[in-house]
């Protein structure tokens with residue numbers, strides 16, 4: 001006799017260990033390539049904290065809400081709601097803001113514009129509400145954030161801050177979130193009625209988020225422009241963009 005649980009397991013669910021391995025390899029790669037905090041200038045350290053803040057403060061809950069709208073299984077929904085509840089109940093965006101203020105790294109216009117295009121790409125990806133893609137991406141992000149927290153805390157410490165609630169909370173609690181998101185992924189795959197994307201297309205969101213994180217870390221050419229130049233360039237692109245949509249804004253140089 002075949003048990004009820006055995007009949008619910010789809011062949012796609014067996015891909016989870018290899019997905020987890022792939023995502024962990026990407027995270028290892030990213031962590032290994034981080035520049036040493038004490039070799040960065042104070043302004044470079046401030047820039048990383050500020051660009052990170054400009055993305056995370058207003059977007060993480062948005063991304064998780066997108067995940068909630070996309071998923072179909074009760075298991076995935078309850079895990080995401082649990083995560084969202086913690087974000088809102090414990091005011092994680094406030095923690096983020098306090099962290100940035102204490103490190104003297106509130107985002108400037110230039111910081112916001114430096115991540116604009118890559119953030120737009122991630123927002124539009126989330127907006128497609130493709131459940132398996134989104135859950136893989138969120139699992140990647142939760143795995144990455146807990147590895148990144150000691151680095152972010154060190155940047156802030158070198159900037160003279162001792163406000164570490166944000167990095168303390170996310171360096172510990174999100175370990176549970178990662179495990180929960182992989183369970184949610186399994187539930188979504190088990191429920192999926194359509195064949196899953198194969199090969200690299202499953203990691204489309206991971207690649208987009210990685211590019212966004214790279215822009216947070218790297219002091220790219222856009223950051224070196226003056227705020228005035230950025231403002232003019234941005235307004236000019238908006239004026240010429242069809243429909244004036246954010247997605248029509250080309251990548252920052």
Ligand SMILES: [Fe+2]
Nearest residue numbers: 060087092170
């Ligand atoms: Fe959080």
